[in-house]
Amino acid sequence: MSTALITGASAGLGAQFANTLAARGHDLVLVARNVEALEALAGQLREAAGVRVEVLPADLADRQALQVVADRVAGDGPPGGAGQVDLLVNNAGFGLRTAFLQSDVADEEKALDVMCRAVLVLSHAAGRAMSQRGHGGILNVASVAAFVPGGSYSAAKAWVTTFTQGLANDLAAHGVLVSAVCPGFTHTEFHQRAQMNMSRLPEFAWLEADQVVDVALRDLARGRAISVPGAPYKALTALLQATPPGLASRATLALGRRRRSRKRAH
Template structure:
């Protein structure tokens, strides 16, 4: 039986990963800040699917707490077979209008956590000769739209580099790059998305099903839905001055 560790597990895409992984029989280690929500989800998944669920409360902006999660994901005695780096964070508005401490907190959750936990998991998995890492990035990683975009660009490129480093080891790395997804992410970030047309929105259960299928295939970059596949292809091919021009003035996150 496999064990998966999911960060940001109590809401949105992270919760959906936890639900689908439990449904297929994986034991879980759930990481998030809110203990009450963690315990409630753990009880639900144990009762519904009969899997073992470990609760690991942690604020990933806290280095001591981050160390505990890294120690767990790198454990030799209790191996983690799948790491899902999903914890989210976003700031509303422009970089220079923010307190730098808030920007550092966002960077810690979106980028540093991915770096630290992937290092711990990658070493342990490489030594065992098997495992998978999923780093939840965003289509925003292919544009130029504030520090959220920049942090997610790190996640995507880092994942590609780590995938190359681990090629042939039995360990895969996938950067999941969703677009706008129906979750509570934007509401929690106090971002009004009501003017966006319905056709741009992704369904979280379908997104996660497709992502897990891509992980099983060893795909390095997973972009859900034809719409966002086209958008990412266009962003990759477009001259960077054009990308910057299109992105100008946009400082809001584009994924959940």
């Protein structure tokens, strides 16, 4: 895999994917809304790793902008830029601070556009192009939240996980690897940008971004459709998958009530 296209590349896990892949000699196409942040990262990577880096600004919730990215995924690339995309990393996403019924429905729709529709459209473009060439990889960033009935974010990540498993089956015979990485809480800007107070979460529950990326890339290369970094989260997801859905829902509901009662007490 010589060229990787990464969505949500300006910060967090996306930036870590960019740094790791550049260090391994991959040319890059970086996609995000923040042009300044993309240009700054691209300059750093060109200097540090000596790789070709394209900057492709796009809001993936905008269908026209998404199509531009899909065309780049399926095409050869501009002269002098990075080449054909051999690895697609669908990383773009964001969380909403408010509960579903307290959120603006337009924000909920935008989240689904970025975390589900964009994954579908870009995976379709990549899957077709890569299967014709007989090689390539698609790595979708999901979450441990996919295994917990906890609102629209969990639902979006559950969709990504199930979609990835089906796509992995479809493309296995064509030499294309497909995987969904499902990290738990990870030290990035994600929660800060969503204005979520995570100060009470114990340190042992946190993963490091480079750890998540290394495990994700390793499991993709091994052909694992689902990748869960960190032993505690592997155990947790195994437990959640073995728990009857009704019991898991009741546990989530009880936890939500406990959190609300704590907020009222304060």
